[in-house]
Amino acid sequence: MGNGTANAIEVEGLTRQDEELVSSEIRVDGQNVSTLRANITAVTFPAVTIEKAGWIVLHPVIDGRPDGDIVSGYTYLEPGQSESVTVVIQHPADAGDKFLAMLHSDVDQDRVFDFVFVEDGINVEDRAVFEGTRMIAHLISLPE
16 A cells, blocks of 8 residues: 555645534425534545546545445545545544545546445445555544
8 A cells, every 4th residue: 555656645734624514494384394414524635646537535444444345435536636635524533533545546437436336245346546566545544
């Protein structure tokens, strides 16, 4: 794991953002029908470089090991270097929580992250990015 020459994730200077999302209330005949409140955590990488279009993807670390079966968040990347790349984490996350941040290529170039479950396991069409035998990935810990 680590960075390559054409693909890299800058993790030095990583930042975390916490926000509360509140959707507008819907009223029918004077009654509240629904209100959504959610705490959102996002992580911003100072820079990410990817040779071909793809994704930066976060997998949670559970019991000390990255769990590649779970996707915590992802963001699409155009080829080249992108600065201040933010990934929204799709579940509660706190400072100190660990994730595997890795690059996946957009194999079919449809700008849709294809990570689907099939009967015999996981079929990931948008595969991990490697340079030689090095997977472009880093273990990160969410900062304060």
